[in-house]
Amino acid sequence: MYLELPMTTAATRELQRRLGADIVRTDAASLDAAAYDSSKIPFRPEAVIKPRRETQIGVVLALANRHRVPVTVRGRGTTLTGAAAPVRGGWVIDMLRLNRIRIDDEAGMAHVQAGAKVGPIHRAAEAAGWFYPPDPSSKEYCTIGGNIACNAGGMHGGKYGVTRDFIIALRGFLPTGELVEWGTATKKFAAGFNLRDLWIGSEGMLGVVTGAVLKLIPLPPARWTLLTAFRDETAAFEAARALFRLRVQPAICEFLDRDSVRCAESATGRPVFAGQKNRAVILLELAGTSSEVRELRAIVVGWAKQHAVAHRAARTRDEAEQLWAVRRKCSGAMFELGDAKLNEDITIPMRSYGAFAQFLAGLKRSSGLAIPTFGHLGDGNLHVNIMYHRASRAESRAAEVAVDRLMRKVVKLGGAISGEHGIGLAKSPFLRIQHSPAQVKAMQAVKAALDPKGILNPGKMFDVFHVWKHPKLTVKLPWDHK
Numbered sequence: 001m002y003l004e005l006p007m008t009t010a011a012t013r014e015l016q017r018r019l020g021a022d023i024v025r026t027d028a029a030s031l032d033a034a035a036y037d038s039s040k041i042p043f044r045p046e047a048v049i050k051p052r053r054e055t056q057i058g059v060v061l062a063l064a065n066r067h068r069v070p071v072t073v074r075g076r077g078t079t080l081t082g083a084a085a086p087v088r089g090g091w092v093i094d095m096l097r098l099n100r101i102r103i104d105d106e107a108g109m110a111h112v113q114a115g116a117k118v119g120p121i122h123r124a125a126e127a128a129g130w131f132y133p134p135d136p137s138s139k140e141y142c143t144i145g146g147n148i149a150c151n152a153g154g155m156h157g158g159k160y161g162v163t164r165d166f167i168i169a170l171r172g173f174l175p176t177g178e179l180v181e182w183g184t185a186t187k188k189f190a191a192g193f194n195l196r197d198l199w200i201g202s203e204g205m206l207g208v209v210t211g212a213v214l215k216l217i218p219l220p221p222a223r224w225t226l227l228t229a230f231r232d233e234t235a236a237f238e239a240a241r242a243l244f245r246l247r248v249q250p251a252i253c254e255f256l257d258r259d260s261v262r263c264a265e266s267a268t269g270r271p272v273f274a275g276q277k278n279r280a281v282i283l284l285e286l287a288g289t290s291s292e293v294r295e296l297r298a299i300v301v302g303w304a305k306q307h308a309v310a311h312r313a314a315r316t317r318d319e320a321e322q323l324w325a326v327r328r329k330c331s332g333a334m335f336e337l338g339d340a341k342l343n344e345d346i347t348i349p350m351r352s353y354g355a356f357a358q359f360l361a362g363l364k365r366s367s368g369l370a371i372p373t374f375g376h377l378g379d380g381n382l383h384v385n386i387m388y389h390r391a392s393r394a395e396s397r398a399a400e401v402a403v404d405r406l407m408r409k410v411v412k413l414g415g416a417i418s419g420e421h422g423i424g425l426a427k428s429p430f431l432r433i434q435h436s437p438a439q440v441k442a443m444q445a446v447k448a449a450l451d452p453k454g455i456l457n458p459g460k461m462f463d464v465f466h467v468w469k470h471p472k473l474t475v476k477l478p479w480d481h482k
């Protein structure tokens, strides 16, 4: 099943001598656990390194350069793109032991190690009255290092921004093994090139992040949740645009098309909106001080009366939580429409919402596939899920054609082939649809400058890899029900 066969080389034995067998693991269980991420395409590494101290990472990288060993950094392996899979074998650095979190209450900053999970960072901030808005749905599992490497987003993106908008400073290792710091724990830093931002979103190819200083904002004391139903997807998209024209920025503005609503309903056994059948929905949350929320609420109710066929506000936090549970259920429930999913996370500009709704309806018709779509209307980041049955050649081919058409259309509409998941292996066939040859060449030049021996996360982004042509593991991961 594995696409690479491991063997213990002299370099691995030397590393084990230097760092010890507790840090450098070569047992089958450790290798299997690091062989794949959420893309489930397996590549077995030769060793898994579980550093307890930052300096051990420098040792690993220096030796990897000397012996030209491929190195893949791993947070929790939740990426859906194959970015954390050790496609060329070699060594995996597992960051989970480096997981300290400290809140600077006065400055409104969090000092975190890269292996800290995002859920605990949220809770530590909130316990001190602060808020760290980036909130990927995988937050209880994924690490802040992985979020930085992928520039992760989430439901709060439209109002607050994504991981990049909350990074004050980074610390870590160049691929060649030197320790570097990009920025300090100050909100202003204008000294030299901004390589901090170069690392954010570089998918573990330009450096190993070991620590970060995160910006926190005051925790909004009041929230209000509203569920709205629309005749169809076009009506929902147009209504969202009308809301933003009113200068209302909901903290969350989640859209579910009619197919996603049906999936959520079959997963929960309950209608998403009692009395409303076959509707697209938008789930909104306002956040701020009580008076801000009160003021905006009046505007939003007026908007809902004008644009939605029905609307219902949550009366309590529990009721609001029930509404959010519906949104969380729809993704896992899609597997009743097919046993394979091409999970795209495109972003389209607001002005193209109408054109995209029409395109999507056409894509569903012409492909003959179920393509439930949901996502974040505040920032145009939509999760387009192309469902098919792996055993059916016709469906597999239709999915391949559909994803290619989708990517080309998104770029034509002025959008992005990925809004938050990144490129990894899964989106590598489409990189050159988004980027011109000059742009790709510039990115490759940066990579070659920082990683002259090409040891860090090789085989990703620039090398075309067709995920749908490769066997996948059938393992169930702890977050698969999400």
Ligand SMILES: Cc1cc2nc3c(=O)[nH]c(=O)nc-3n(C[C@H](O)[C@H](O)[C@H](O)COP(=O)(O)OP(=O)(O)OC[C@H]3O[C@@H](n4cnc5c(N)ncnc54)[C@H](O)[C@@H]3O)c2cc1C
Binding pocket: 037, 038, 072, 073, 074, 075, 076, 077, 078, 079, 080, 083, 084, 095, 114, 115, 135, 136, 137, 138, 141, 142, 143, 144, 145, 146, 147, 148, 149, 150, 151, 152, 153, 154, 155, 203, 204, 205, 207, 208, 209, 210, 420, 421, 457, 479, 480, 482
């Ligand atoms: C159920 C589910 C829901 C999800 N929801 C969202 C969502 O709402 N928003 C979103 O943006 N993403 C989402 N994701 C995708 C994924 O969780 C994110 O991309 C996350 O940032 C990955 O973090 P990780 O710790 O698992 O990193 P990994 O998967 O281990 O690694 C991802 C990439 O980051 C690199 N990397 C990891 N740690 C470091 C480090 N310390 N230094 C340098 N490079 C590093 C790896 O080499 C790899 O290229 C979801 C995934 C799942 C399975």
